[in-house]
Amino acid sequence: MASRPAARALRQSIRQLAPAVQRRTFVSAINSGARAAVASAPKAAVFQQQVRGVKTVDFAGTKEEVHERADWPKEKLLEFFKNDTLALIGYGSQGHGQGLNLRDNGLNVIVGVRKNGTSWKEAEQDGWVPGKNLFDIDVAIGKATVVMNLLSDAAQSETWPHIKPLITKGKTLYFSHGFSPVFKDLTKVDVPTDVDVILVAPKGSGRTVRSLFREGRGINSSFAVYQDVTGGAKERAIALGVAVGSGYLYETTFKKEVYSDLYGERGCLMGGIHGMFLAQYEVLRERGHSPSEAFNETVEEATQSLYPLIGAHGMDYMYAACSTTARRGAIDWSKRFKETLKPVFNDLYDSVENGSETKRSLEYNSQPDYREKYNQELKEIDDLEIWRAGKAVRSLRPENAK
Numbered sequence: 001m002a003s004r005p006a007a008r009a010l011r012q013s014i015r016q017l018a019p020a021v022q023r024r025t026f027v028s029a030i031n032s033g034a035r036a037a038v039a040s041a042p043k044a045a046v047f048q049q050q051v052r053g054v055k056t057v058d059f060a061g062t063k064e065e066v067h068e069r070a071d072w073p074k075e076k077l078l079e080f081f082k083n084d085t086l087a088l089i090g091y092g093s094q095g096h097g098q099g100l101n102l103r104d105n106g107l108n109v110i111v112g113v114r115k116n117g118t119s120w121k122e123a124e125q126d127g128w129v130p131g132k133n134l135f136d137i138d139v140a141i142g143k144a145t146v147v148m149n150l151l152s153d154a155a156q157s158e159t160w161p162h163i164k165p166l167i168t169k170g171k172t173l174y175f176s177h178g179f180s181p182v183f184k185d186l187t188k189v190d191v192p193t194d195v196d197v198i199l200v201a202p203k204g205s206g207r208t209v210r211s212l213f214r215e216g217r218g219i220n221s222s223f224a225v226y227q228d229v230t231g232g233a234k235e236r237a238i239a240l241g242v243a244v245g246s247g248y249l250y251e252t253t254f255k256k257e258v259y260s261d262l263y264g265e266r267g268c269l270m271g272g273i274h275g276m277f278l279a280q281y282e283v284l285r286e287r288g289h290s291p292s293e294a295f296n297e298t299v300e301e302a303t304q305s306l307y308p309l310i311g312a313h314g315m316d317y318m319y320a321a322c323s324t325t326a327r328r329g330a331i332d333w334s335k336r337f338k339e340t341l342k343p344v345f346n347d348l349y350d351s352v353e354n355g356s357e358t359k360r361s362l363e364y365n366s367q368p369d370y371r372e373k374y375n376q377e378l379k380e381i382d383d384l385e386i387w388r389a390g391k392a393v394r395s396l397r398p399e400n401a402k
Contacts (some may be wrong), residue, residue, distance in 0.1 A: 112140025218247020
């Protein structure tokens, strides 16, 4: 999900642990009654049974199988992949994160990118050595038993006529997004019929894949099998999921993965949340509030106080941590927002399902001046008053004090 410019910007900062969450005045101290109410609430996930390599978990009434890192300790990974060479094709956000995790896990992993290009130089900075574990794409694929195609979606489409003949029988083809094979009518990525084709899709940017791995945790990931020629594709996908840094793995299909991913990125994860930030901020400014107040009430409080509570404990816990006035208003207005926004989300899903979003992405991201246009769009966002105000607010945090 993270673009190359954003990935570069995060390269240095990812080595630092996130600062402790600061609670702002909107959030009141949780009294003992609120704690008790939250503690006694029904749990969303209940472990039902355990066998080797799989757990059946009840997710709010629906039972699913979950695979976890503990089932694949490092020694087991080394034994499983002892005869394999894993070739990362592309060294963007996911290539960087997954590649370094694979390397730290002791597996035989190499990187394949255009020689002396930007990615080549970035890989060298991360300790990949030309001729040892850093090669041109063709050479890397030739050496590989597992070809991990982590190029951008547009680049996968553009390079496929050249790469496909190199994916010979006996190799495994790996993706971290179902985009290319699912929308093959548009991407022209028709996978060979004589190889296993699998997917591991971390639920976050490659930088997060890396940081959570280094913290000893692991990111949630989806995994899927598109084509199982050998009969062992599923086990290989699960093992690779752990090897690249997943903590827990949830099974899906290529189609469901790409549909949910495109939908989520454009919705609550990025596009929708940015749209709501802008709308709320602009109304506050138009009603006479200062930039600092508008930003604090729109972004700072959300990201530094409330969202971390949701992530750590759930929405009910966040409500319990707030004043009674805040709870009442939030519960009432959430219904209004849902009713208003659900038709928009249905339109969005339709756009993903019918291929409109894929067509738009391929057409735009394949333009020769794509990078220049993209950088201009980022500059326009950066120049918005809300984010200029945000820089000033962030500069006052203790961890940013000079």
